[in-house]
Amino acid sequence: MSRDSQTAEIALANTIDKNTMPTGPLFHVTPERNLASILSDGLAPQIGPRSGDLGEPAPRIFFFTTLEAVETALTNWLGEAFEDEPGALVVLSVDPSGLTFYSEADYEVFTHEPILAENITLGLGLDQEVET
Template identity: 40%
Template structure:
């Protein structure tokens, strides 16, 4: 099992919690002329936080609320220190996903999720860092 991370606008959470993450060619993929449907996952919390502070964060308006998700893949993902992302070309079911926080701006340091992400394999319900319990 491997735990990876995904960020998305908070407006997408209700659909994700029902339908999971859908492999698609989304807005950011269209911007860089991606040709394959996929779900892009950060390999580490540090990679997610770095992306938010640079290229990924720049893709969104300042007033848009972004959420951080942990995705539990039921297989091992090879470690590749040179890559910050893992490209998953299938849909990801909702029961593989845990909302770590509904608002990344409410979090000072993503390292606070390290313990939670290590426990996700044992429990799929966690308290949101923003303080509201997971539905």
């Protein structure tokens, strides 16, 4: 994707107002098999299998803004998307400090910036209770 088309795509999304920028942790769901790599190298924006299926035009990293949103997604559309994935899922907790986020839905935000490993911790595994 060219830089101009990525810039245009970003402009279509709603940049989060500085007054409503996430201040607490954000949550990212991933297969457990990715955990070691993420905790070592961080998260890099990409167009993964689910993003490709949805026709997303630019590499992004998506986050839920609350654990309640994680639970809702996993018991609905995101759980269905991961049905064919082998192994468990994990929820990562991410410190959003210093990053720019965009939102096209109330329950999630995304960034085009890489997330350093030191800003990521294991939130919980899918077999653990999600408290809302």
